[in-house]
Amino acid sequence: MIILFNPQSAPPGKTYLPLSLLALGAFLEERYPYEIIDGNLEADPVSRIIERVGQTGAKVLGVTVMPGPQLKQAVEVCRKIRQILPKLIIVWGGYFPTEHPDVCLKSAYVDYVVKSQGEQTFIELLELLLRPDGERPGSVELAKVAGLAFRRGDLIQHSRDRALISPQKLPAMPYHRVAMERYLIETAIGQRTLPHNSSYGCPFLCNFCAVVKMVDGAWLAQTGEQTAASVRDLHDRYGADSIIFVDNNFFTSEKRVRRYAEALLKAGPVLPWWGEGRVDTLLKYKPETWELMKRAGCDMIFMGAESGSDETLAQMNKGGMASTAGTLEIAALTKRYGIVPEFSFIMGNPPNPDADIKSTISFIKKIKTINPATEIILYLYSPEPVEGDMLEAAQAGGFHFPTSLEQWVGEEWGDFAHRHDPHTPWLLPRHRRHVTDFGQVLNARFPTTTNPRLTGWRGKVVKTAASWRYRSGFYRWPYELALLDKVLAYQRQDTRAC
Ligand code: B12
Numbered sequence: 001m002i003i004l005f006n007p008q009s010a011p012p013g014k015t016y017l018p019l020s021l022l023a024l025g026a027f028l029e030e031r032y033p034y035e036i037i038d039g040n041l042e043a044d045p046v047s048r049i050i051e052r053v054g055q056t057g058a059k060v061l062g063v064t065v066m067p068g069p070q071l072k073q074a075v076e077v078c079r080k081i082r083q084i085l086p087k088l089i090i091v092w093g094g095y096f097p098t099e100h101p102d103v104c105l106k107s108a109y110v111d112y113v114v115k116s117q118g119e120q121t122f123i124e125l126l127e128l129l130l131r132p133d134g135e136r137p138g139s140v141e142l143a144k145v146a147g148l149a150f151r152r153g154d155l156i157q158h159s160r161d162r163a164l165i166s167p168q169k170l171p172a173m174p175y176h177r178v179a180m181e182r183y184l185i186e187t188a189i190g191q192r193t194l195p196h197n198s199s200y201g202c203p204f205l206c207n208f209c210a211v212v213k214m215v216d217g218a219w220l221a222q223t224g225e226q227t228a229a230s231v232r233d234l235h236d237r238y239g240a241d242s243i244i245f246v247d248n249n250f251f252t253s254e255k256r257v258r259r260y261a262e263a264l265l266k267a268g269p270v271l272p273w274w275g276e277g278r279v280d281t282l283l284k285y286k287p288e289t290w291e292l293m294k295r296a297g298c299d300m301i302f303m304g305a306e307s308g309s310d311e312t313l314a315q316m317n318k319g320g321m322a323s324t325a326g327t328l329e330i331a332a333l334t335k336r337y338g339i340v341p342e343f344s345f346i347m348g349n350p351p352n353p354d355a356d357i358k359s360t361i362s363f364i365k366k367i368k369t370i371n372p373a374t375e376i377i378l379y380l381y382s383p384e385p386v387e388g389d390m391l392e393a394a395q396a397g398g399f400h401f402p403t404s405l406e407q408w409v410g411e412e413w414g415d416f417a418h419r420h421d422p423h424t425p426w427l428l429p430r431h432r433r434h435v436t437d438f439g440q441v442l443n444a445r446f447p448t449t450t451n452p453r454l455t456g457w458r459g460k461v462v463k464t465a466a467s468w469r470y471r472s473g474f475y476r477w478p479y480e481l482a483l484l485d486k487v488l489a490y491q492r493q494d495t496r497a498c
């Protein structure tokens, strides 16, 4: 028996379907018995894991780990489990261990790290761990399993990287393994939203992005028809009324998106959907594709606009044809088709964070003039272990990542993953405050359309309260808006600056 554990990743009521573990489960079906335990739904995951290990004799605990709060619970649970069940083998996979495998393996409670897309690597590792002779696999055998990192004695070893498997060839998700009704959540696009991942990776190499370390520029996808069939299935079997595509870059292929939209329209009622894409890719889409997407339910597109400066886009290795002019163009284009654009920005970049913040703020104001419905998400540049100008600049000023898991989840670094407290040498408290204050004013001046509670008088109140600040550019000490936020909760959690 294998237990797959999803440490808590979201606040109650916003529980995301654990796609990472379902993807692994799809490979385990009919090969190994397994079950999924979700820390989002369990009050006491340690007791639950211990109970199930006792009842089933499970030998392996697989844990999926994203940075941030999920890492925190992963550490707390695995540390306790190691003390109570020292023989249970603990395997970590997902974004955090892929980016920081050595720091995981240095801890006393992570035995193996599966890097990047993990299905095949996990199966090959299990074949070694669960063989009938019960012998502990040696480094020579382990080194043959691509995509693995492991520790033998004091030595941490990494096998070669593994090529991605195309999502076209992956088995269907074993949704019956989880209580699907508990994962239907209310979002900006529906009352019963479910997520779907229709592709893996991204063909770009932006040097602030965790995806680069996962796939190094690779991207493989389901066909449009397969994606439409998966979505239909979520609708017909589980009552989903809308879909969030969690793909890193859903819109990479225009042809695939067209096929998805056509297949969806052919097969039944249209479902609203949300996806992530790039400005420059989407600008190349034909008008017919935009119209088709809209008819097929495309409601919102999330795009990394990143900056109001072309120089900074180059410094970030944003690649392709990324440009600030393109961002303005797509703001107008999405308005024409009635699709809400969500732009994320990375503020406070070197070498001059003051000038950087200032130019991006005035750029955001320009966007809002073109398309007031645009949702804006503000981040501060937080280093990722991806080579490039940004990391080099941080390291030159003394930045380094924590050297233990305890440090990663400690008070000092606990907020790092939210990109609000980046520990970069050039960023001073006043920069953070400036971005936070601006975010507070911006979100009041343009209350999010994703919160229906803000469409009536409440929206008008916050809008009016923020107007003079927005107009004059005086963002400092927005205490009255903070108070309004307490009463009316007008800021979206994920668009709140810092
Ligand atoms: C859905 C999602 C969430 C959900 C939670 C998902 C969950 N597990 O419960 C929500 C919305 C709550 C969320 C929150 C956050 N997220 Co999030 N999230 C994603 C997203 C969009 C999809 C993940 C997914 O399901 N992918 C599909 C599955 C099939 O792929 P996968 O996860 O890579 O899994 C494969 C491998 O990683 C591996 N694997 C994974 N786990 C395991 C475990 C074992 C044992 C093994 C063997 C293998 C293995 O095998 C799997 C199958 O191939 C990703 C971006 C992306 N597209 O991947 C961001 C992403 C992971 N999130 C990210 C971040 C930063 C966050 C936040 C910290 C802040 C934020 N939103 O910006 C918060 C806080 C999380 C927390 N509380 O801890 C970043 C991580 C950056 C980094 N440095 O690593 C990402 C990459 C987004 C981005 N592009 O920046 N997130």
Ligand code: SF4
Binding pocket: 202, 203, 204, 205, 206, 209, 210, 211, 212, 248, 249, 278, 304, 318
């Ligand atoms: S295009 Fe987006 S997902 Fe792809 S590497 Fe750049 S930031 Fe990451």
